[in-house]
Amino acid sequence: MPPVVKPFAAPRVNVRLAATVKTNPHFYPVILAGGRGTRFWPLSRKRRAKQLLALDGKQTMLQQTVARLAPMAAPSRFWIITNDDLRPAILRQLPKLPPQQIIAEPAGRNTAPAIGLAAFLLLRHDPDAVLGLFPSDHVIADPAEYRATLNRGIAIATAGDNIVVLGIRPTRPETGYGYIESVVPDHDGPLRVRRFTEKPEFGKARQFLEAGNYFWNSGMFLWRADTLAHALREHLPNTAPLLEQIAAAYSTRKFAETFRKLYPKCENISIDFAVLEPRSARGEAQSRIFCLPSDFGWNDLGSWTALHEHHAAKAKPGDGSLVSASGSFALNAKNNYVHAPGKFVALVGVSNLVIVETEDALLVTTLDQSQDVGKVVKHLDAKKLKKLV
């Protein structure tokens, strides 16, 4: 084990103390906010994606993401990568962030080019920049622990040419997530990564759950901008120069045109597939990828069902139904999730349903099958029913 890891192998109590130290002045949160979140249709739409919805509380998921990180970085250090459909709403939701740092990709190219561009942009500005990459549509129950974990990750990332990925301890044999396989833990700190695993079958997921050295890939990463730039030049040799050219044009009059022309030429590939998987294939000692086991109450709210469970866990005991409406009456009904603002909702003899109503659409599905709601959006896309997507 190389010396860089040693300080982070300390027992947990020390790590907790580290959270109280000042945050790293070179830390830049880069938030990926370009997704559609079609599984929250009909509430989520092309111009009102999941991260722009207040699914949990009064703030939207994106606003929560920023608020969670705000104690660690001034507004001027936030960057958001999104698209033209969503940028107007994001500007409205986050008025304190520098508008020029809310960047709309001219075309979706998955996470590798988005993250790479952020690295090249930050490098020009701060050669010691450390990027924190964050999805914008997750829920975190314990923000203090979250920030403490990030501070630990930042320390690992800045201590060398390391890549840190936050791994969520699995609590169920989930088949919808990618997994990180680490070395077998012999301490509470960061663990060298052996490999990344795509979404597993149920049997494998159960093995992963029991094994103890598998973690859910949270999509949250920490690395120095120069580490990331090097990695991109190495693993995406065609795309990296395009991103450097775009970054060089930033703040000039040529930026928009350069961005529009070059970005679509970048490879359409995820950071996992482009960098992390090939890098991890070199073996745990060489890859310099660390998984930081994380226990801050993470939930990606991947479907209406996940949202129902999330709210139900916080709700008072009752029939398990969660109704957001102007009023409601249930008769022989339990464990339903209803969103129908402005309506009086009556449920008679129905259970385990998901019912979501908007001005122009009505979805009725079950807690069992709500993960298929994305297929409704596929159908609407195919039928070119643009007003509904």
Added chain:
Amino acid sequence: MPPVVKPFAAPRVNVRLAATVKTNPHFYPVILAGGRGTRFWPLSRKRRAKQLLALDGKQTMLQQTVARLAPMAAPSRFWIITNDDLRPAILRQLPKLPPQQIIAEPAGRNTAPAIGLAAFLLLRHDPDAVLGLFPSDHVIADPAEYRATLNRGIAIATAGDNIVVLGIRPTRPETGYGYIESVVPDHDGPLRVRRFTEKPEFGKARQFLEAGNYFWNSGMFLWRADTLAHALREHLPNTAPLLEQIAAAYSTRKFAETFRKLYPKCENISIDFAVLEPRSARGEAQSRIFCLPSDFGWNDLGSWTALHEHHAAKAKPGDGSLVSASGSFALNAKNNYVHAPGKFVALVGVSNLVIVETEDALLVTTLDQSQDVGKVVKHLDAKKLKKLV
């Protein structure tokens, strides 16, 4: 068997021929249109009861009732008994009927006073009047056969001091209807009634179905106005004089006041309970009540489920779902009934549901339990949520 019955014991072919003869010039349709039809909530409301909805086709149930009878009686011979909540809508729906014959009860007093009032009103105008009493919220598949049956019934009613009730041949062991027990049929014509039976248990309903001399009480009656007047004076001696006083004031300036003062003093009782049951208890030979077996495709559309079945029977083969919406998409869904005009409706993994949406309310129930929808209205009444009922 007294002689009066003989002519109607003729074989069916003669009876059919009778339908082509001219209708009786003393026939007056009296339509009872004061019900709420709460089982069609949230579509049905206090001011927009079931009979005022176009549940089957473009015309409302009430308009269909009038249209069905129109070949048998001029508009000037129709009378409608309703209430103040519904009268404005009825005036709009039936502009050709004499407005003064659309009568709003000052208080609901069940069918006996309503029917009795009609009898006393008509007697003053036409001593040979024959009343046809009709619910306003049923569906009839074969109007020609319906009118033929009525003509047969009118002939029986006018031939003597007889009471004719149209009995529907049962097709299932229905526990939601009252039954008429007749003598055992030995011909196709009218049958003397032995007794009226309240809604039976399932086991009894099955016996009734198999027995062959039980019929569903359709709520459609035919009798001479004077027969009815005599019966009321005999069976409701306190109420009959009140109704006569009200009828005497009709067309005078005192009518509204007299009606408002006296009608609430009438007994709150159904015609079945007030007249038919005690009369039938005298035995089939004395009661002079005849059941006219009817086969004209009667359906009382008693619930959303009944409406679903009614439409499904007419629909093209498919997944059994009936969706009234601006558009829809179903995935792994079948046999649902959806009414959500103006919405795009997506059904994912749900079956046998009833989903009805209006501007201010949303009902989700099952085809199995939709008969309990009336309990939602009871709840709303109890909570004084007046806008929703």
